[in-house]
Amino acid sequence: DAGITQSPRHKVTETGTPVTLRCHQTENHRYMYWYRQDPGHGLRLIHYSYGVKDTDKGEVSDGYSVSRSKTEDFLLTLESATSSQTSVYFCATQTSGGQTDTQYFGPGTRLTVL
Amino acid sequence: QKEVEQDPGPLSVPEGAIVSLNCTYSNSAFQYFMWYRQYSRKGPELLMYTYSSGNKEDGRFTAQVDKSSKYISLFIRDSQPSDSATYLCAMSEGAEGFKTIFGAGTRLFVKA
Numbered sequence: 001d002a003g004i005t006q007s008p009r010h011k012v013t014e015t016g017t018p019v020t021l022r023c024h025q026t027e028n029h030r031y032m033y034w035y036r037q038d039p040g041h042g043l044r045l046i047h048y049s050y051g052v053k054d055t056d057k058g059e060v061s062d063g064y065s066v067s068r069s070k071t072e073d074f075l076l077t078l079e080s081a082t083s084s085q086t087s088v089y090f091c092a093t094q095t096s097g098g099q100t101d102t103q104y105f106g107p108g109t110r111l112t113v114l
Numbered sequence: 115q116k117e118v119e120q121d122p123g124p125l126s127v128p129e130g131a132i133v134s135l136n137c138t139y140s141n142s143a144f145q146y147f148m149w150y151r152q153y154s155r156k157g158p159e160l161l162m163y164t165y166s167s168g169n170k171e172d173g174r175f176t177a178q179v180d181k182s183s184k185y186i187s188l189f190i191r192d193s194q195p196s197d198s199a200t201y202l203c204a205m206s207e208g209a210e211g212f213k214t215i216f217g218a219g220t221r222l223f224v225k226a
Contacts, residue, residue, distance in 0.1 A: 031211060031212075043216040105157030
């Protein structure tokens with residue numbers, strides 16, 4: 001898993017509450033990504049980071065924000081969780097951000113919003 | 115219509131069979147093509163990467179890209195129970211990792 005951990009691994013929360021998911025890497029990779037995986041949709045990019053304090057939106061960024069204050073940590077926040085955000089969230093890292101460079105995925109966080 | 119289409123399966127085969135997994139796509143600008151394997155309750159891991167058209171072989175795995183038909187395939191020879199997983203195709207127009215589009219995945223079961 002290229003030294004990628006995600007916390008928590010499982011979370012159940014209620015609609016309207018804020019939720020923060022953490023991704024931690026030990027590989028000193030510059031790029032970090034947050035994806036969500038839903039049946040029938042595959043992996044969809046939420047946000048990504050290309051350096052400390054450098055982030056940008058992905059395909060499905062509405063309702064999510066991110067922060068990266070250190071190379072090793074990338075946080076995903078659901079500002080006010082909704083049932084449509086029930087999903088499995090994966091963090092990935094990459095050395096340089098190019099397609100010839102492997103994306104390494106973390107083990108995932110299973111989030112349920114009631 | 116989704117940019118990348120992949121039959122969700124499940125596909126069930128006996129051990130030793132040749133497995134063919136496929137994806138079709140609509141964007142003719144895709145140039146980078148990847149296959150990921152994802153075991154249950156785990157993150158995806160890169161299996162194969164191909165740039166543009168042609169074949170690429172790695173052990174029991176062969177990736178094929180047919181850009182004229184907008185069709186990519188992953189073949190697994192001498193399939194093993196340990197190959198049981200979900201296989202995701204992925205592709206991108208440009209070299210940037212954040213532009214990758216993933217298929218929904220095909221579940222494969224290899225029976226001993």
